[in-house]
Amino acid sequence: MSNVSQKIVHQYLRHNKKFPNVWCAGCSIGIILGAIIRGIADLQIPKDEIMMVSGIGCSSRMPVYVDFNSLHTLHGRPIAFASGIKMFKPHMKVVVITGDGDATAIGGNHFIHGCRRNIDITVVVINNHIYGMTGGQYSPTTPSGDLATTCPYGNIDSPFDICQLAIGAGSTFVSRTTAFHSLEIQNLFKEAIMHSGFSVLEVFSACPVIYGRLNKKGSPSRMMEHMRDNSISVKAVDKLPPEKVENKIIRGILKQDKNKPEYTACYAQLVESLRDKEA
Amino acid sequence: MDKEKEKAREKKKVNPKTEKKEPVKNWVLMQGNEAVARAAIEVGLNFFAGYPITPSTEIAEILAEELPRTGGAYMQMEDEIASICAVIGASLAGAKALTATSGPGFSLMQEGIGYAKMTETPCVVVNVQRAGPSTGLPTKPSQGDMMQSRWGSHGDAPAIVLYPDSVREAYELTIRAFNLSEKYRTCVVLLLDEVLGHMREAVCLPDMTKFRVVNRLKPTVPPEWYKHYDEDQKYLSPLASYGEGYRFHVTGLAHDVYGFPTNRPVEVATMMKRLKKKITQNIRDIVQIETFMMEDAKVAVFAVGILARAAKSAILALRKEGFKVGLLRPLTIWPFPDDAVRKMLKNVDTVIVPELNQGQLVHEVERLTKDKEDSDIKKIQKANGELITPGEIYKKIKEVL
Numbered sequence: 001m002s003n004v005s006q007k008i009v010h011q012y013l014r015h016n017k018k019f020p021n022v023w024c025a026g027c028s029i030g031i032i033l034g035a036i037i038r039g040i041a042d043l044q045i046p047k048d049e050i051m052m053v054s055g056i057g058c059s060s061r062m063p064v065y066v067d068f069n070s071l072h073t074l075h076g077r078p079i080a081f082a083s084g085i086k087m088f089k090p091h092m093k094v095v096v097i098t099g100d101g102d103a104t105a106i107g108g109n110h111f112i113h114g115c116r117r118n119i120d121i122t123v124v125v126i127n128n129h130i131y132g133m134t135g136g137q138y139s140p141t142t143p144s145g146d147l148a149t150t151c152p153y154g155n156i157d158s159p160f161d162i163c164q165l166a167i168g169a170g171s172t173f174v175s176r177t178t179a180f181h182s183l184e185i186q187n188l189f190k191e192a193i194m195h196s197g198f199s200v201l202e203v204f205s206a207c208p209v210i211y212g213r214l215n216k217k218g219s220p221s222r223m224m225e226h227m228r229d230n231s232i233s234v235k236a237v238d239k240l241p242p243e244k245v246e247n248k249i250i251r252g253i254l255k256q257d258k259n260k261p262e263y264t265a266c267y268a269q270l271v272e273s274l275r276d277k278e279a
Numbered sequence: 280m281d282k283e284k285e286k287a288r289e290k291k292k293v294n295p296k297t298e299k300k301e302p303v304k305n306w307v308l309m310q311g312n313e314a315v316a317r318a319a320i321e322v323g324l325n326f327f328a329g330y331p332i333t334p335s336t337e338i339a340e341i342l343a344e345e346l347p348r349t350g351g352a353y354m355q356m357e358d359e360i361a362s363i364c365a366v367i368g369a370s371l372a373g374a375k376a377l378t379a380t381s382g383p384g385f386s387l388m389q390e391g392i393g394y395a396k397m398t399e400t401p402c403v404v405v406n407v408q409r410a411g412p413s414t415g416l417p418t419k420p421s422q423g424d425m426m427q428s429r430w431g432s433h434g435d436a437p438a439i440v441l442y443p444d445s446v447r448e449a450y451e452l453t454i455r456a457f458n459l460s461e462k463y464r465t466c467v468v469l470l471l472d473e474v475l476g477h478m479r480e481a482v483c484l485p486d487m488t489k490f491r492v493v494n495r496l497k498p499t500v501p502p503e504w505y506k507h508y509d510e511d512q513k514y515l516s517p518l519a520s521y522g523e524g525y526r527f528h529v530t531g532l533a534h535d536v537y538g539f540p541t542n543r544p545v546e547v548a549t550m551m552k553r554l555k556k557k558i559t560q561n562i563r564d565i566v567q568i569e570t571f572m573m574e575d576a577k578v579a580v581f582a583v584g585i586l587a588r589a590a591k592s593a594i595l596a597l598r599k600e601g602f603k604v605g606l607l608r609p610l611t612i613w614p615f616p617d618d619a620v621r622k623m624l625k626n627v628d629t630v631i632v633p634e635l636n637q638g639q640l641v642h643e644v645e646r647l648t649k650d651k652e653d654s655d656i657k658k659i660q661k662a663n664g665e666l667i668t669p670g671e672i673y674k675k676i677k678e679v680l
Contacts, residue, residue: 014528016537048524053368064528064539069521071371072530072540073364074394080361084368084376087352088326089522092372113357271347278348 012037012047014067022061024132026212026220028179028205029059032126035185036095037066043190051094053082055102058133059126059205062097076106079114082121090264093193094120100127100141104160108140115169118197119263124189125162125200128207136210147214166200167255173199174255178227179206181251191253196262204231204249305483311449311475312337312379314482315405316345318453319377322492325351326374328365330358330384333417334473335407338379359384363391363404370395370402371529373520375457379405381473382415385424386431393432394531395466396554398538399508401495401518403456405469407476410635410664419664420473422584425639428468429613435551437558439565440468440613442583446480451490452610458493459565463557464518470612472585472635474666498525507538508550514557558614567610568619572598576605578676579627579654581620581644583612586633586667593672602680615643624653629679633659633667655679 023029040050050068054060056075063070069092073081078096086094103111103125114121130148131137138148140160147154166174173195177184185203192199206212206223217223227249234252237245309317316338319327327346329339339355346353352369356362359380366376380388385406395402406428410421424431428440441456443449452469460467496517498505507527509516519525532540533547541547558565569587572594573579580590587608597604607623609616623630624647632641641658648656659675661667 016539047526048522051372051521064530067526069526070528071368071521072528072532073368074390074531077360077364077391080356080364081368083354083356083361084326084328084365084370084374085372085521087354087365088369088372088374092522109357110361113361267347267352271350274348 008041009034009037012041012067013065019065021065023058024209026206026208027058028128028207029062029126031179031182032059032124032185032203032205033062033065035182036124036189039186039189039193042186043193045093045193049091049093051082051085051089051092052097053078053085053094054097055099055107056133057099057102057131058128058207059097059099060102076102077110078102079107079110079121079123083114083117083119086119086121087264087267090120090268094122095193096121096123098123098125100125100129100162101131101139104140104162104165112165112169114198115166115171115200117263118170118172118260120196120198122189122193122195122199122201125202126205127162127202128205128211130207130211132207132210136214148211149214162202163200163254170260171200171255172197172257172260173253175200175253176202176204176249177251178204178231178249180224180227181231184251188253195256196265197257197260306481307484308479309446309482310337310477310479311446311471312407312477313341314446314450315379315453315469315471316341318450319403319457320345320349321487322454322457323375323494324377324457325349326366326369326376327351327378328354328356328362328369328376329378329380330356330362332359332381332384334409334476335379335381335405337476338405338407342377359387360391363388363395363402366402367391367395367398367400370400371521373523375401375461377403377405379407381407381409381417382411382424383413385427389427389431390433392466392468393434393436396432396436396438397434397531398529399464399516399518399554400466400529401460401464402466403453403460403469404466405453405471407471407473409473410662416664418473420585420635420666421662421664422472422586422635422639423662424470425612425634425636428470436554438468438613439463439465439558439611440470441610442470442612443475443610444584444587444608445482446475446478447482447485448610449475450482451485454490454492458491461495462493463515463561463565464495465558470584474585502526506536508534508536508553510553514553514560562614565611566614566616566619568616569606569608569610570619571606571608573605573607573623573626575603576627577603578605578629578631578679579623580604580606580631580633580672580676581608581623581640582606582633583609583640586635589667589669590633590672592669593676596669596673597676602676604676612640617647620644620647624648624650627654629655629657631657631659631672631675631679633672633675635661635667637662
């Protein structure tokens with residue numbers, strides 16, 4: 001990391017919050033936090049206008065460290081809290097930081113309904129394929145056959161594809177990248193937050209201490225290399241033979257629909273039309 | 280049956296509610312649920328999130344019509360969990376926020392209610408009670424949520440729960456629920472009986488100019504000095520809203536005065552003490568009771584909501600026969616009106632506690648019977664979806680006289 005970017009990050013961290021953070025050595029969440037901060041700095045969005053909401057889990061501890069309006073909510077519920085805030089203060093840029101379990105297990109209902117409503121919230125799903133904070137239980141994105149503390153003989157569940165779930169539920173901006181592709185996180189985050197509507201950014205992240213150890217994925221750097229070698233840009237997908245695309249993490253913007261009306265704008269229109277009628 | 284009719288007629292004659300001479304134009308025919316919705320708008324409600332459930336749905340229906348016209352926000356959420364969460368989020372962004380539900384939905388909201396109390400976020404939850412457990416009897420009355428409204432959420436946090444007995448009082452207590460929630464920065468629960476939610480009565484709406492509308496204290500200090508959980512001697516502290524320059528942090532984790540997570544016992548103890556003391560040190564401001572013919576009573580009925588009205592008509596009939604009978608009715612069931620109940624237990628021989636459940640509030644009354652000279656406690660309990668009639672209360676009182 002260059003000196004310049006470190007300074008940017010420092011400008012956005014809370015000075016009255018005592019570090020170190022809660023994350024394990026080798027965890028990817030710090031990289032993602034840095035990329036989000038740099039994205040916001042690039043766009044020069046005032047700190048007062050950023051509302052960062054999170055649920056429960058490793059990734060959801062992020063908002064406490066940053067100097068934005070921040071809300072650390074209940075397990076699975078950040079999108080519901082965020083919807084209330086966005087609806088009441090539509091000018092705010094509402095960002096939800098959530099994990100795979102938080103967003104698609106306990107919070108699955110709020111996730112799909114956020115997508116369906118197309119309310120202007122940016123949801124960053126940090127997908128480490130496991131419940132890290134509780135010590136390594138399988139989540140809705142743990143690959144079949146993988147090990148976790150609650151599937152010691154291998155996972156018999158099928159995993160969710162979070163992006164396909166979001167597309168199916170009607171989200172108007174769906175994108176994916178990995179923690180290895182730090183600059184891509186930054187750029188996709190910028191696209192997502194500037195998109196008017198429900199935007200999803202799924203970031204694959206490495207949990208070397210729990211998921212990696214249980215599944216013999218090697219060192220943190222080995223897990224990073226794995227994400228580098230096993231992912232391809234969505235732009236390259238069409239040019240490659242199908243066997244080269246199989247089982248790969250597809251990165252980039254998977255869906256963007258600028259035509260579907262945004263929820264709070266629809267409501268504002270409704271209020272306006274009623275005002276006109278009464279006048 | 281003639282007796283019943285006679286009693287009903289007597290009740291009409293002296294009912295203090297209809298005694299007041301108000302101009303006819305101020306009188307309206309209104310349903311309990313409607314009174315809640317209208318009062319909420321009157322007190323400045325600008326955010327509602329809810330999920331349809333019998334018998335509270337009319338509140339959502341009316342607000343869906345009214346809020347877009349008054350510039351407020353209305354959202355129908357995917358479930359009751361999302362509803363309470365959206366309400367808390369909006370409140371932290373500065374809204375006066377409400378949700379309304381019934382038994383099963385109220386159960387789903389408990390985690391959120393605990394979060395609102397923990398984070399000291401003002402909001403109001405209306406629970407139009409239906410008979411449980413589980414899906415129960417959706418259109419039948421019950422007073423089954425006395426304890427859930429107090430202890431429903433995990434952990435240890437005080438509750439403010441209000442309980443009206445008429446449509447007019449539902450209107451007044453809705454205003455009061457918002458005022459208390461804004462003043463004490465907590466989630467206030469308004470319990471309605473199913474029959475009250477759906478009943479239409481002729482009501483004279485209160486003159487709003489006589490009501491004080493309480494809005495939350497806003498911080499006056501610059502943002503860098505702001506403590507989200509600052510306190511004065513009464514444990515009340517100013518509350519900033521998101522998006523106004525005070526970039527504060529809120530968490531359901533145990534937190535310090537700035538709102539940052541902590542597990543230092545000293546800081547956690549301070550937080551827990553504040554949660555408790557802001558209620559217990561302000562009991563006189565929070566607790567409201569009504570006494571009815573208690574001055575010389577030898578037998579007292581202790582009842583809430585719709586049953587207090589049944590009790591009143593039984594009492595009036597017995598007074599006519601010369602018996603010294605009275606009623607103590609809490610309008611605030613939590614915090615429990617300990618002092619008033621103790622006084623009642625000292626002064627009367629027998630207390631009759633009618634409840635539409637298998638015994639909930641009666642335990643609180645029993646808890647306060649320490650003295651051997653305290654009165655006997657008799658119960659009338661019904662949990663079959665029917666009301667307890669004035670006749671049944673009359674009969675029970677007659678048994679002990």
